[in-house]
Amino acid sequence: MDAKTGANIKIAKLTLGDKSWSFPIYDGTVGPSVMDVSKLYAETGIFTYDPGFTSTGSCESKITYIDGDAGVLLYRGYPIEDLAEHGDFLETCYLLLYGELPTAAQKENFDDRVTHHTMGHEQMMRFFQGFRRDAHPMAVMTGCVGALSAFYHDSTDITDPTQRMVASIRMIAKSPTLAAMAYKYSIGQPFVYPKNDLDYASNFLRMCFAVPCEEYKPNPVLARAMDRIFTLHADHEQNASTSTVRLAGSTGANPFACIAAGIACLWGPAHGGANEAALKMLGEIGSVDRIPEYVKRAKDPNDSFRLMGFGHRVYKHYDPRAKIMQKTCHEVLNELGVNDPLLDVALELERIALHDDYFIEKRLYPNVDFYSGITLRAMGFPTAMFTVLFAVARTVGWIAQWKEMIEDPHQKLGRPRQLYTGSPRREYQPISRRK
Numbered sequence: 461m462d463a464k465t466g467a468n469i470k471i472a473k474l475t476l477g478d479k480s481w482s483f484p485i486y487d488g489t490v491g492p493s494v495m496d497v498s499k500l501y502a503e504t505g506i507f508t509y510d511p512g513f514t515s516t517g518s519c520e521s522k523i524t525y526i527d528g529d530a531g532v533l534l535y536r537g538y539p540i541e542d543l544a545e546h547g548d549f550l551e552t553c554y555l556l557l558y559g560e561l562p563t564a565a566q567k568e569n570f571d572d573r574v575t576h577h578t579m580g581h582e583q584m585m586r587f588f589q590g591f592r593r594d595a596h597p598m599a600v601m602t603g604c605v606g607a608l609s610a611f612y613h614d615s616t617d618i619t620d621p622t623q624r625m626v627a628s629i630r631m632i633a634k635s636p637t638l639a640a641m642a643y644k645y646s647i648g649q650p651f652v653y654p655k656n657d658l659d660y661a662s663n664f665l666r667m668c669f670a671v672p673c674e675e676y677k678p679n680p681v682l683a684r685a686m687d688r689i690f691t692l693h694a695d696h697e698q699n700a701s702t703s704t705v706r707l708a709g710s711t712g713a714n715p716f717a718c719i720a721a722g723i724a725c726l727w728g729p730a731h732g733g734a735n736e737a738a739l740k741m742l743g744e745i746g747s748v749d750r751i752p753e754y755v756k757r758a759k760d761p762n763d764s765f766r767l768m769g770f771g772h773r774v775y776k777h778y779d780p781r782a783k784i785m786q787k788t789c790h791e792v793l794n795e796l797g798v799n800d801p802l803l804d805v806a807l808e809l810e811r812i813a814l815h816d817d818y819f820i821e822k823r824l825y826p827n828v829d830f831y832s833g834i835t836l837r838a839m840g841f842p843t844a845m846f847t848v849l850f851a852v853a854r855t856v857g858w859i860a861q862w863k864e865m866i867e868d869p870h871q872k873l874g875r876p877r878q879l880y881t882g883s884p885r886r887e888y889q890p891i892s893r894r895k
């Protein structure tokens with residue numbers, strides 16, 4: 461952005477009555493330009509009004525780029541398709557954190573550091589015992605990740621770059637361990653400790669599905685699928701949970717607390733909870749012949765029903781992650797020999813919706829969550845775990861964005877304003893005089 465150099469700055473003019481003001485326009489490397497309104501209130505006495513922040517850029521970032529109209533997602537400039545196809549999740553983590561793809565030596569060192577931080581503090585195990593067994597694992601994740609700041613105090617000084625990086629590695633390494641523990645706790649099985657000779661995804665699957673009484677052999681097709689699902693969900697620029705992490709971080713809160721805030725936000729059905737909701741919906745539809753009934757409901761303005769896994773705030777074209785997810789879904793079902801009738805419902809629903817005027821006009825396409833539920837269910841995860849897996853994957857995005865924010869010299873405490881439409885000042889009435 462030319463915000464710093466001030467070179468070739470374009471100007472937007474705002475005129476109100478007989479006064480006018482100029483505001484600089486900055487160009488990104490690609491994508492829409494932004495108008496810098498940071499001095500708007502100081503100069504004009506008015507605020508911008510943008511519920512849902514649909515026209516607001518909240519920060520400068522070099523991490524992720526989305527072109528929602530073209531269906532493009534780039535991490536540090538690299539297309540998601542290439543990273544998911546040719547790389548692995550830890551390579552993506554390195555890329556998001558450091559800005560460049562690692563050399564072989566850097567990758568080996570990074571993998572080693574993450575692997576050797578996967579164990580949790582032994583006292584964390586006791587922390588779990590305080591939860592009910594039937595607690596939603598997202599509730600458990602939110603609590604346990606928040607609690608990490610109590611266990612790893614030596615990496616909570618956000619002014620120390622070394623501590624920031626240690627906290628980042630710890631978060632990436634420990635979130636699958638905590639997620640697997642949340643799952644094991646919910647089904648009453650013993651926790652499985654991480655195993656350092658396994659790759660990130662295989663290790664996670666083992667921590668979820670191994671039991672002490674049997675030998676566990678990771679399935680490479682499932683591990684690859686898990687790894688790819690993590691890569692697809694690793695970051696997505698300034699979405700609701702990432703913005704939550706940045707906002708929390710802008711106060712100087714420690715990284716573990718910020719990520720816990722992000723996890724709480726991700727839980728909502730309009731965000732990370734959509735894969736759970738999409739699978740539930742496919743189950744409710746049940747068979748291909750009932751699809752028209754549900755499509756009709758989705759189009760009815762008087763019915764609050766929406767096709768879950770369809771539509772996206774940013775993608776007004778096919779979500780590029782959904783295509784990879786669809787392929788991964790087929791690979792997993794083939795490997796496991798699963799013939800899931802919900803996949804037939806999903807494929808037919810997608811086909812019908814893509815040809816329906818309502819969805820075409822509103823530019824509603826399947827998003828990444830549409831196929832992830834079927835895939836994860838086939839892999840053995842209960843629906844309550846879906847959003848937890850999303851949180852494991854997104855941890856790196858949150859932490860990379862948090863780090864970028866802390867290291868940004870223009871960073872400020874996040875504090876939006878409002879259009880107040882409540883009562884103006886009025887006189888307090890003692891209760892005896894109220895009617």
Ligand code: ACO
Binds near residue numbers: 759761765773
């Ligand atoms: N089914 C039916 N109609 C829909 C859907 C849907 N899934 N999504 C949007 N619409 C309609 C809306 O009713 C609205 O119609 P209107 O113009 O007649 O009022 C129009 O399309 C625009 O919808 P908005 O909600 O205003 O669009 P927004 O960008 O705010 O919403 C959202 C995006 C929340 C994702 C929405 O598409 C949705 O609810 N989808 C289902 C939930 C889902 O799959 N979420 C996952 C998002 S991906 C992620 O978090 C990883």
